[in-house]
Amino acid sequence: MxxxxxxxxxxxxxxxxxxxxxxxxxxxxxxxxxxxxxxxxxxxxxxxxxxxxxxxxxxxxxxxxxxxxxxxxxxxxxxxxxxxxxxxxxxxxxxxxxxxxxxxxxxxxxxxxxxxxxxxxxxxxxxxxxxxDQLADRHRGFTFTIDDAELDLRFDPENGVPAYRWLQQHSEKEIADAIYQFGEERFSRRIAKQIVLRAREKNPVTKVGDLVEICRRCVPRSRNHDIHPATRTFQALRIAVNDxxxxxxxxxxxxxxxxxxxxxxxxxxxxxxxxxxxxxxxxxxxxxxxxxxxxxxxxxxxxxxxxxxxxxxxxxxxxxx
Ligand SMILES: C[S@@+](CC[C@H](N)C(=O)[O-])C[C@H]1O[C@@H](n2cnc3c(N)ncnc32)[C@H](O)[C@@H]1O
Structure with a gap:
């Protein structure tokens, strides 16, 4: 792992x-x-x-x-x-x-x-x-303390697509696979399902807080509370968005x-x-x-x-x- x-x-x-x-x-x-x-x-x-x-x-x-x-x-x-x-x-x-x-x-x-x-x-x-320094930048989506920051996650915000758009462009299976493969997140399928459900309800994930809230609901707190429930998912999306x-x-x-x-x-x-x-x-x-x-x-x-x-x-x- x-x-x-x-x-x-x-x-x-x-x-x-x-x-x-x-x-x-x-x-x-x-x-x-x-x-x-x-x-x-x-x-x-x-x-x-x-x-x-x-x-x-x-x-x-x-x-x-x-x-x-x-x-x-x-x-x-x-x-x-x-x-x-x-x-x-x-x-x-x-x-x-x-x-x-x-x-x-x-x-x-x-x-x-x-x-x-x-x-x-x-x-x-x-x-x-x-x-x-990037982690401390409030507007990039890298840190998930800033709920209303756009979920971007690109190293180069002038090229490619931000993470929230990447989520809109991929199927539930593709999202789940990326979260599992790049974040080794066991609850990837649950998370992907909730992301796609929100989009279907015309309330797509666009902000950091939207995704953190989904992760909180889908990932049980680890026993020793060593990592935040959103850590693996954010890591996975960042790896995917930046290839x-x-x-x-x-x-x-x-x-x-x-x-x-x-x-x-x-x-x-x-x-x-x-x-x-x-x-x-x-x-x-x-x-x-x-x-x-x-x-x-x-x-x-x-x-x-x-x-x-x-x-x-x-x-x-x-x-x-
Ligand atoms: C961990 S930091 C490097 C810190 C640096 N070695 C130092 O001592 O200050 C990683 C940096 O790599 C950049 N980076 C990530 N992927 C890159 C890529 N494919 N090409 C160039 N830079 C990249 C990030 O923007 C970030 O600034």
């Missing part, structure tokens, strides 16, 4: 509006260590978020004296326009030749390389899921074409479906050599300091020569 991604998504987080630096990077020392070892010139941070990993990775770049032909750079990518707009004019990005920030999915990493007249990167880092597993699968399939031989891919995931995709992709493609036989976990000290890290798993592979 996958663990739901974040205890903060269970409605306990403070609704504080879009934050600047609330997000604490997960497994920063491990990421730095695995990437530093290969003396990289070009690193792709495919999930920029609050920029924590990007800043650390900028410090592990090879010096430009060692590689006069190539400007050492971290290519930072995020799919969320609010994240990129918030930071693109910050001096430490705008005036820093070592960091290039792009708006888009990490799937489009080859396009970002192309824009910089590069063909390969030495490293790719992905830290999947959503940042604490998160599809994007990860396609990126791992294409990455051997644009990661340089000897280069490394380091991926932090937060639930078992993502981790399985990473594990299988590394195992099944002979162009990868797995460097972490078992996923690495954050230290007890890190989990204590940053509870969001507790379900993180890090896998690393190298592109064989």
């Amino acid at each position: 996958s663990s739901p991604e974040s205890s903060e998504a269970n409605g306990e987080s403070k609704p504080v509006g879009i934050a600047e630096t609330e997000h604490v990077s997960v497994m920063p020392n491990e990421i730095v260590q695995w990437v530093r070892e290969i003396h990289p010139t070009t690193i792709i941070d495919g999930t920029y978020g609050a920029g924590g990993h990007t800043r650390l990775l900028a410090d592990v770049l090879a010096s430009s004296d060692d590689t006069p032909a190539i400007q050492p750079r971290v290519i930072a990518i995020d799919r969320d326009p609010a994240v990129v707009r918030r930071d693109e004019q910050k001096p430490w990005i705008e005036d820093n030749p070592k960091i290039e920030l792009f708006l888009g999915s990490y799937e489009s990493a080859p396009k970002a390389l192309d824009a910089l007249e590069l063909t390969h990167a030495d490293a790719l880092v992905l830290d999947l899921g959503l940042s604490s 998160e597993l599809g994007g990860l699968t396609r990126t791992l399939a294409s990455a051997p074409d644009w990661i340089a031989p000897g280069g490394r891919v380091a991926i932090i995931s937060f639930h078992s479906l993502e981790d399985r995709i990473v594990k299988n992709a590394f195992r099944d493609d002979p162009r990868w050599e797995v460097l972490t036989r078992k996923p690495l976990r954050p230290t007890d000290e890190e989990v204590e300091a940053n509870p969001r890290s507790r379900s993180a798993k890090l896998r690393v592979a190298t592109r064989v020569e």
Whole structure:
């Protein structure tokens, strides 16, 4: 059974509006260590978020004296326009030749390389899921404390369809299957039935509170009250609306074409479906050599300091020569 991604998504987080630096990077020392070892010139941070990993990775770049032909750079990518707009004019990005920030999915990493007249990167880092800053944004639907927020759940609200419309466009069975598959929610059928019933009664689910209320009615409180009854359903819808597993699968399939031989891919995931995709992709493609036989976990000290890290798993592979 996958663990739901974040205890903060269970409605306990403070609704504080879009934050600047609330997000604490997960497994920063491990990421730095695995990437530093290969003396990289070009690193792709495919999930920029609050920029924590990007800043650390900028410090592990090879010096430009060692590689006069190539400007050492971290290519930072995020799919969320609010994240990129918030930071693109910050001096430490705008005036820093070592960091290039792009708006888009990490799937489009080859396009970002192309824009910089590069063909390969030495490293790719992905830290999947959503940042604490996004969770704190009252208008996205990520946190379910804000009943009247629109049920959107997109990383990129300028593309695709919001979750409430996704629900209107799919059948009861498709909704139930998504909630079961991506959220591993045992009561998926009951929830899907109630969602479709509301739509039939001309009172469709459009707000966060509508879906929370359905989940409360359909999911018995777990015995130890560890997670909110809506956690798994919201996680599932977010994964479906953003095609998160599809994007990860396609990126791992294409990455051997644009990661340089000897280069490394380091991926932090937060639930078992993502981790399985990473594990299988590394195992099944002979162009990868797995460097972490078992996923690495954050230290007890890190989990204590940053509870969001507790379900993180890090896998690393190298592109064989
Ligand atoms: C957990 S946060 C990353 C935090 C970051 N590593 C740090 O240290 O601050 C995940 C970020 O990935 C972004 N994201 C999710 N899916 C993405 C995708 N397919 N392509 C690019 N960015 C994505 C989200 O918008 C979010 O900002």
